[in-house]
Amino acid sequence: MSTNAESKSLWRHAFEQLCKDKLALTSLIIVAVYSLVAILVALGVLASDWEQSVGPSYNPPSADHPFGLDIFGMSVWAKTLKGTEVAMSVGLVTSLISITIGVTLGALAGYFGGKIDEAIVWFYTTFTSIPYIMLVVAIAFILGKGLMTVYLALGLTSWVSLCRLIRGEVMRHKDREYVQAAGAIGGGDMRKLFVHILPNVLHIVIINFSLSFQTAIKSEVILSYLGLGVQGRPSWGIMIDDAKLELARGVWWQLAAATLAMLIVVLAFNILGDALRDALDPKLKGK
Amino acid sequence: MKKFALPILALSRLPLFSCTKKEEANEKVLNLVVGSEVKGMDPIYSNDRYSSNETARVYEGLLEYHYLKRPYQLTPNLAEAMPEVSNNGLTYTFKVKKGVKFHDDKAFPGGKGRELVAEDFVYSIKRLADPKLQGLGWWVIDGKLKGLNEWREKNTSAEKVNYDEVVEGVKALDSHTVQFNLTKPFPQFLYSLAMTFTFATAKEVVEHYGNEFLNHPVGTGPFMLPEFKQTNRIEYVVNPNYREKKFPCDASEEFEAIAKEYCGKTLPLVKKIVVNIIKEDQPRWLNFQKGNLDYIGIPKDNFDAAVTPTNELATDLSTKGIDLLIQPSLDVTYTAFNLDLDLLKNKKLRQALSLAYDIDTSNKLFYNNRALPAQSLVPPGIAGYIKGYENPYRGHGKEADIAKAKKLLAEAGYPEGKGLKELTYDCPSSTVSRQIGEYTKQQFAQIGVKLKVVQNTWPELQKKIDKRQVELWGIAWGADYPDAENFLQLLYGPNRAPGANGSGYDNPEFNRLYASAAVMQDTPERTALYEKMVRMAAEEMPWIYGVHRQNYVLKHSWLKNYVITDFEAGSEQYLDVDLAAKKTALEKL
Numbered sequence: 001m002s003t004n005a006e007s008k009s010l011w012r013h014a015f016e017q018l019c020k021d022k023l024a025l026t027s028l029i030i031v032a033v034y035s036l037v038a039i040l041v042a043l044g045v046l047a048s049d050w051e052q053s054v055g056p057s058y059n060p061p062s063a064d065h066p067f068g069l070d071i072f073g074m075s076v077w078a079k080t081l082k083g084t085e086v087a088m089s090v091g092l093v094t095s096l097i098s099i100t101i102g103v104t105l106g107a108l109a110g111y112f113g114g115k116i117d118e119a120i121v122w123f124y125t126t127f128t129s130i131p132y133i134m135l136v137v138a139i140a141f142i143l144g145k146g147l148m149t150v151y152l153a154l155g156l157t158s159w160v161s162l163c164r165l166i167r168g169e170v171m172r173h174k175d176r177e178y179v180q181a182a183g184a185i186g187g188g189d190m191r192k193l194f195v196h197i198l199p200n201v202l203h204i205v206i207i208n209f210s211l212s213f214q215t216a217i218k219s220e221v222i223l224s225y226l227g228l229g230v231q232g233r234p235s236w237g238i239m240i241d242d243a244k245l246e247l248a249r250g251v252w253w254q255l256a257a258a259t260l261a262m263l264i265v266v267l268a269f270n271i272l273g274d275a276l277r278d279a280l281d282p283k284l285k286g287k
Numbered sequence: 288m289k290k291f292a293l294p295i296l297a298l299s300r301l302p303l304f305s306c307t308k309k310e311e312a313n314e315k316v317l318n319l320v321v322g323s324e325v326k327g328m329d330p331i332y333s334n335d336r337y338s339s340n341e342t343a344r345v346y347e348g349l350l351e352y353h354y355l356k357r358p359y360q361l362t363p364n365l366a367e368a369m370p371e372v373s374n375n376g377l378t379y380t381f382k383v384k385k386g387v388k389f390h391d392d393k394a395f396p397g398g399k400g401r402e403l404v405a406e407d408f409v410y411s412i413k414r415l416a417d418p419k420l421q422g423l424g425w426w427v428i429d430g431k432l433k434g435l436n437e438w439r440e441k442n443t444s445a446e447k448v449n450y451d452e453v454v455e456g457v458k459a460l461d462s463h464t465v466q467f468n469l470t471k472p473f474p475q476f477l478y479s480l481a482m483t484f485t486f487a488t489a490k491e492v493v494e495h496y497g498n499e500f501l502n503h504p505v506g507t508g509p510f511m512l513p514e515f516k517q518t519n520r521i522e523y524v525v526n527p528n529y530r531e532k533k534f535p536c537d538a539s540e541e542f543e544a545i546a547k548e549y550c551g552k553t554l555p556l557v558k559k560i561v562v563n564i565i566k567e568d569q570p571r572w573l574n575f576q577k578g579n580l581d582y583i584g585i586p587k588d589n590f591d592a593a594v595t596p597t598n599e600l601a602t603d604l605s606t607k608g609i610d611l612l613i614q615p616s617l618d619v620t621y622t623a624f625n626l627d628l629d630l631l632k633n634k635k636l637r638q639a640l641s642l643a644y645d646i647d648t649s650n651k652l653f654y655n656n657r658a659l660p661a662q663s664l665v666p667p668g669i670a671g672y673i674k675g676y677e678n679p680y681r682g683h684g685k686e687a688d689i690a691k692a693k694k695l696l697a698e699a700g701y702p703e704g705k706g707l708k709e710l711t712y713d714c715p716s717s718t719v720s721r722q723i724g725e726y727t728k729q730q731f732a733q734i735g736v737k738l739k740v741v742q743n744t745w746p747e748l749q750k751k752i753d754k755r756q757v758e759l760w761g762i763a764w765g766a767d768y769p770d771a772e773n774f775l776q777l778l779y780g781p782n783r784a785p786g787a788n789g790s791g792y793d794n795p796e797f798n799r800l801y802a803s804a805a806v807m808q809d810t811p812e813r814t815a816l817y818e819k820m821v822r823m824a825a826e827e828m829p830w831i832y833g834v835h836r837q838n839y840v841l842k843h844s845w846l847k848n849y850v851i852t853d854f855e856a857g858s859e860q861y862l863d864v865d866l867a868a869k870k871t872a873l874e875k876l
Contacts, residue, residue, distance in 0.1 A: 051729070053729070071652055071722060072726060144741075226716070227717075231739070231741055231742065232739050232740045238721075241718050241721075242718060244718060245719065249591055
């Protein structure tokens with residue numbers, strides 16, 4: 001069988017199925033909008049004036065400032081947009097780090113088995129027992145606190161579940177006929193693994209990507225809330241930390257803006273992840 | 288040494304509640320509260336406010352703070368009178384009151400408390416210095432009493448600490464005379480005799496209870512606690528053999544009414560103290576409102592509900608007869624500069640930054656507009672504070688301030704902030720500390736100076752300061768004793784980090800003035816020196832001065848004589864409960 005033709009039709013099929021699912025499509029659009037906002041903020045087109053005081057401290061939501069103002073009279077809306085940039089970049093970078101490590105180690109362990117497998121399994125079981133907050137603190141000692149630390153800490157701690165999945169999946173695939181055929185015509189280990197097997201387990205990576213993306217966003221919020229995350233710029237976590245004290249004086253808008261922004265994107269990623277699994281898992285096809 | 292994280296608000300004094308059992312209507316009971324577990328009742332370990340307050344109900348020292356006098360003034364407690372001080376300021380001789388008895392306890396022969404003698408103070412001071420016990424208040428007398436450090440050194444390796452050896456620094460001349468010999472003049476020494484660390488304990492009791500001494504307080508004080516247990520409720524009863532101690536008749540102007548009404552009455556005024564341990568703000572607040580607690584510091588989250596913007600009590604509370612008391616606390620908040628860095632040695636740069644920082648808005652945002660902007664480092668209420676003094680480099684957010692700041696910045700060599708690198712501001716990781724950092728960043732941005740805010744855990748920040756890995760940082764200082772010396776030492780060159788002088792300010796002229804003032808008795812000359820240093824510190828700007836915070840306390844109408852004090856140990860003996868008023872007031876709650 002030709003993996004090429006097979007995978008193309010799988011992807012096309014998946015895309016068509018996704019388009020039929022209204023909820024999934026909406027989620028996809030939401031994710032696209034968040035990404036666009038993040039890019040525009042990063043380029044300075046949007047919310048570049050978030051540091052400006054635009055009115056009195058704790059001004060409630062009004063027509064000019066739909067989410068009101070914070071303690072320094074900064075627009076909560078602009079801060080939320082700026083926070084979107086942080087959240088999306090953390091989601092993207094940590095997912096990429098975790099996929100790179102997870103897929104490489106998982107594939108090697110699953111394909112070669114034996115001592116290599118044992119070593120990798122030992123490594124990830126040990127590694128996963130380090131709580132990510134401890135790792136953040138450790139990395140922060142070396143790099144100082146900031147975005148880079150958050151990327152690394154979250155990326156380095158979130159690859160284990162993907163690694164396990166890929167390892168299991170590669171094990172199932174490595175003795176299949178198409179792999180044996182590739183071997184018979186002279187393909188080496190690396191060719192069999194990366195050219196033949198990997199495309200067949202790629203759907204797992206895609207599904208995992210959308211789920212780890214939203215986990216990373218949530219983790220970033222928690223870290224920033226605890227003061228371990230980004231420094232000196234708005235983040236949804238820092239906004240929620242602010243709100244902790246403001247609520248007693250009836251200032252709810254900062255909490256509302258941050259949680260709403262987070263809720264929508266996390267929900268969208270979850271729905272999208274489920275829809276992708278339905279669309280990409282060959283076993284569910286046609287059901 | 289009391290360093291505070293910035294956001295610790297002045298809520299220290301907590302209330303109390305009486306439990307389910309209704310007390311008899313004709314018994315005077317004080318209902319107090321503490322917000323934390325009490326560590327135990329041993330004077331030498333009472334280094335936090337909670338345990339030192341508890342310990343001081345049972346134990347007493349040679350001196351105490353006059354309850355009704357401000358500025359704070361020391362007055363004899365177990366001492367017959369204030370000590371005789373030798374001309375060179377090195378020898379302090381105290382006459383101990385006669386006829387003072389320890390509480391009855393089975394540690395004494397026949398269970399009868401014996402008379403307090405001078406030797407008890409010698410023993411208690413040595414106990415504080417005992418290297419095996421590692422008393423937490425050792426710093427108070429470390430290096431101050433002749434021969435005591437040597438004694439401590441010698442006994443570190445000894446199998447048993449030798450209390451019999453006479454130490455020159457603290458000795459009993461006769462049964463009721465105790466003499467302290469100092470290594471160098473240190474007028475603040477007297478304050479340490481009003482701290483719980485140096486209160487009188489009896490050797491028999493310590494030896495009888497051994498390790499359990501912590502839980503069996505036996506002192507000479509107005510109240511007794513037969514046994515201390517880690518529970519949510521501590522009940523003290525009055526000491527029936529308490530010596531004749533009278534309510535003071537002299538007082539500062541603001542407290543004259545109290546002194547007039549109570550002058551000469553026998554202390555203590557109540558029969559019983561119930562101390563409740565409630566850690567959470569909200570239960571404390573509700574218990575106060577129900578009348579289960581006599582007074583309470585206002586929890587931060589209830590502040591707006593309790594106090595109106597004009598600093599008055601909300602009407603729903605005042606109609607219940609609740610009173611609001613406000614008093615500045617002896618502290619100062621500040622943003623320190625690391626003066627080891629060449630960049631920050633630039634005085635004009637520091638002055639420019641201070642002018643750019645609008646203290647009034649900061650006060651509004653972070654202290655409900657209820658703190659006093661600091662002009663220099665010494666808070667009001669102690670000699671050295673200059674009433675009406677305005678720091679010329681204090682920013683108030685006016686355009687003139689910003690213009691002046693910009694001019695100074697240009698003179699400093701950084702017109703419009705050009706050529707100046709991004710500065711770093713370190714703060715503890717709490718929400719308010721971070722917001723103060725962000726506010727500072729915003730203020731500096733007005734004159735083109737960039738600032739990066741970095742959050743740290745409290746120990747991490749301390750370490751960074753000690754290792755000089757900081758540029759600017761936010762911090763506060765609370766007084767150990769009511770003397771400007773305790774604040775001025777923060778800028779004394781030889782005290783540089785890891786000492787208390789975190790900014791590393793080292794000005795020969797300032798050091799010279801400090802060194803001469805630190806050994807002077809409290810005289811107008813010393814105050815003049817203090818004021819000179821205060822002005823110098825104000826203009827040199829080793830810090831951007833923050834605010835002096837205030838205490839806000841609510842009390843019920845039936846609690847009489849309550850006044851806010853920074854040194855509250857032992858003050859409950861002066862409190863009274865008006866039972867008739869309590870009965871009427873409780874009906875309204």
